[in-house]
Amino acid sequence: MNTLLFIVILVLSILVVVSLVRGIIAFMQTTKLDLEGGDERIMDMQMRQNKAMFARIKYQAAAILVVAVLLLVNR
Numbered sequence: 001m002n003t004l005l006f007i008v009i010l011v012l013s014i015l016v017v018v019s020l021v022r023g024i025i026a027f028m029q030t031t032k033l034d035l036e037g038g039d040e041r042i043m044d045m046q047m048r049q050n051k052a053m054f055a056r057i058k059y060q061a062a063a064i065l066v067v068a069v070l071l072l073v074n075r
Contacts, residue, residue: 005070012063016056023052 026049033042 001073002070005066005073008066009063009070012059012066015059016063019052019056019059023049023056026052 026045030042030045030049033045
């Protein structure tokens, strides 16, 4: 059981990092487009950024719940 929960935590941690990197890339592209004056694509990039950051929050919350379950199981 502990091994399974550890693997789930590991996978969720990787998903958090991937979502964070995607959000940072979208932020950098949004900043670049903002400097170049491309109004139409800025909204699309901001939506991508928001989706990536929301996904990061979801994965972090899931990882915290799995850690709590792991702590309860090991008591």
